[in-house]
Amino acid sequence: MxxxxxxxxxxxxxxxxxxxxxxxxxxxxxxxxxxxxxxxxxxxxxxxxxxxxxxxxxxxxxxxxxxxxxxxxxxxxxxxxxxxxxxxxxxxxxxxxxxxxxxxxxxxxxxxxxxxxxxxxxxxxxxxxxxxxxxxxxxxxxxxxxxxxxxxxxxxxxxxxxxxxxxxxxxxxxxxxxxxxxxxxxxxxxxxxxxxxxxxxxxxxxxxxxMESLVPDYDVHGVLPSRSGSRVPGAAPSGSFPCEGGQWVVIGGNGNAIFPRLMKAIERPDLAADPELAGNEGRVRREDELDAAISAWTSANDIGHVLATMADNGVPAGPIMTAADIVSHPHFAAxxxxxxxxxxxxxxxxxxxxxxxxxxxxxxxxxxxxxxxxxxxxxxxxxxxxxxxxxxxxxxxxxx
Structure with missing residues (x-):
């Protein structure tokens, strides 16, 4: 064709x-x-x-x-x-x-x-x-x-x-x-x-x-965003987290519906039930606390278990892949x-x-x-x- x-x-x-x-x-x-x-x-x-x-x-x-x-x-x-x-x-x-x-x-x-x-x-x-x-x-x-x-x-x-x-x-x-x-x-x-x-x-x-809303945010609010590492500025929790064995996973739990599912996955129902964390603004204020909780759970588990648990709970997640990972991955092949x-x-x-x-x-x-x-x-x-x-x-x- x-x-x-x-x-x-x-x-x-x-x-x-x-x-x-x-x-x-x-x-x-x-x-x-x-x-x-x-x-x-x-x-x-x-x-x-x-x-x-x-x-x-x-x-x-x-x-x-x-x-x-x-x-x-x-x-x-x-x-x-x-x-x-x-x-x-x-x-x-x-x-x-x-x-x-x-x-x-x-x-x-x-x-x-x-x-x-x-x-x-x-x-x-x-x-x-x-x-x-x-x-x-x-x-x-x-x-x-x-x-x-x-x-x-x-x-x-x-x-x-x-x-x-x-x-x-x-x-x-x-x-x-x-x-x-x-x-x-x-x-x-x-x-x-x-x-x-x-x-x-x-x-x-x-x-x-x-560059998304970089200029209007500055023009209206005087905001000058800075480097944020693996975090998504103004949206939490989201970033790269360590797994057992030295591998890393990216997890995006910054949606209002996704967040409680992520907290269930990492066995933190207390955070899922906290009313201050129900909306993004409260989660951004407590971003350090949330990242620490997620890291504590991921670092105690191997990446296979982390990915399977996230998938079972409907939480977006994926491994940080190398070329060696990519060429052998079934989804890339399919x-x-x-x-x-x-x-x-x-x-x-x-x-x-x-x-x-x-x-x-x-x-x-x-x-x-x-x-x-x-x-x-x-x-x-x-x-x-x-x-x-x-x-x-x-x-x-x-x-x-």
Whole structure:
């Protein structure tokens, strides 16, 4: 069954995570993503987090899955011309250069739309295409700081810390993919009469968009929330609790109906019956007491018993899992959230596709390709450039 984006072609320019993650999401659901990389070196992500003797990182294999790789030097006139020729066959261009770089390469929005009027151009950058910070370089960590996330990440008695993944980049990628699909839908509804759309995605804004009521709480009440560790600010009890044997479990008992069930599970009927704890405000005031009671019970039991007891009482709970836990977990397997892809001479566990569509689901068709693996294929298929001409371009350093 073809994916919902089957027939949509995307030209991916740029590197690292934000733009490539957006294009991976589109590729997962059927879009033909043509990733342009610099001949010789390719996307720097190919060499991030390599282990053992691998030449190409598995991080790259995941973020570039379902894409076709073209090695084209955008710094050459011929390389730029090839890209412009490809634009005529593409619905979307995604780039995540620093603002102004696309223009310096001779690929300004007006130039691209001379080739395809209804092109959707998705531009991902640290601070957006306008504003006083737009020209500055910006990575995901900087965006997390500027967008308000880092101030709230970690424990109150320690400095702000990083989330364990490149969250700011991935959030920008999600917004970029959403912007692309919205623009394609708008173009379709215009029945061919629409001009192209520019989608301006800033990493810091993608982070800020998830900051809930941070700004209105400050504006109205002067509230400046601080780091709260594993607790949920203003909602209790909820957090991470130790189990016997050194494992940890997350328990969410902060609903009015859930709280008495949690107290029953930890054998504290006295707290369940306390009228001051019937509502969230009273529980927040006595959060230390409640966390101590929960920890006393969990730490005296192994994690299996803790999880089973929470499930029996209808209390949301789950273990803090490692990669080793995930690849062997039956729920991940049942939901096809860990799949297998052939890389070299072995099968490799891969993350599955999200979200789940019932009728036209996405799929991982292949892992991230080798550098320039599809250059000749794509140039021949879309531009009619034959093998001899590709060889000539390769000899001139235009393609790899």
């Amino acid at each position: 073809p994916g919902p984006l089957d027939g949509i072609r995307v030209l991916e320019l740029g590197s690292f995570i934000a733009g490539p993650f957006a294009c991976r999401l589109l590729a997962d659901f059927g879009a033909d993503v043509l990733k342009v990389e610099r001949p010789g070196s390719g996307d720097e992500l190919r060499r991030w987090r390599r282990h053992g003797d691998e030449e190409t990182s598995l991080l790259w294999r995941v973020l570039a899955r379902n894409k076709r790789s073209l090695a084209v030097d955008l710094r050459t006139d011929s390389g730029r011309d090839l890209v412009l020729d490809l634009v005529e066959h593409c619905d979307v261009v995604v780039e995540n250069f620093r603002p102004g770089t696309l223009e310096k390469l001779g690929l300004a929005p007006d130039t691209l739309r001379e080739r395809r009027k209804d092109l959707v151009l998705v531009r991902v950058s640290g601070f957006g295409q306008t504003g006083p910070l737009s020209g500055q370089a910006g990575f995901g960590g900087v965006a997390e700081a500027l967008g308000g996330l880092r101030e709230l990440t970690g424990h109150p008695d320690r400095p702000p810390t990083r989330v364990g993944i490149s969250l700011g980049d991935s959030l920008a990628g999600l917004h970029a993919a959403f912007g692309a699909v919205m623009s394609l839908l708008g173009r379709e509804r215009a029945n061919g009469g629409a001009d192209g759309e520019d989608v301006d995605v800033a990493l810091y804004e993608s982070v800020f968009n998830l 939901r096809e959230m860990v799949t297998s892809q052939r890389i070299g001479d072995r099968d490799v566990a891969f993350p599955g596709v999200v979200p789940k569509l019932a009728r036209r689901p996405g799929a991982t068709r292949w892992a991230g390709p080798e550098l320039g693996q599809h250059t000749e294929e794509v140039l021949g298929e879309l531009l009619g450039i034959g093998g001899g001409d590709v060889t000539a371009l390769r000899e001139r350093g235009v393609v790899g």
